[in-house]
Amino acid sequence: MLEESYNQISSKIIKAAIEVHRNTGPGLLESVYQHCLFEEFRSLGILFKAQARIPLYYKNDNTGKDFILDFLVEDKVVVEIKSFETVLPVHLSQLLTYLRLSNKKLGLLINFNVPVLKKGIHRRVL
Secondary structure, eight states, rough: OOHHHHHHHHHEEEHHHHHHHHHOOOOOOOOHHHHHHHHHHHHHHHOEEEEEEEEEETEEEEEEEEEEEEEEEEETTEEEEEEEESHHHHHHHHHHHHHHHOOOOOEEEEESSSGGGGGEEEEOOO
């Protein structure tokens, strides 16, 4: 079970995402939601890295390649943004892979292309 701070962080992230969705609605490009969420995190004083680069290791060797997270919040929670009609299993697999490769415990996949954002939030724990 995750410690309380993870739940507090995810609650802040979800509140910020709901505010973005309330002001923009569904149907926009992922990049628009990323920009708006960036601004919302900043205005709320949430510590985050946007487009966080994580080095890719293969068999303990740095490959020189990075994978890029949409957001890494408070150096604990991976946030991936989507704007799809339907979240597919591959999207959730991507989130779990990012958690594993970044050694993080909690990830949120937020699909903004839904009428009610609550239905677009997928939480995964590694």
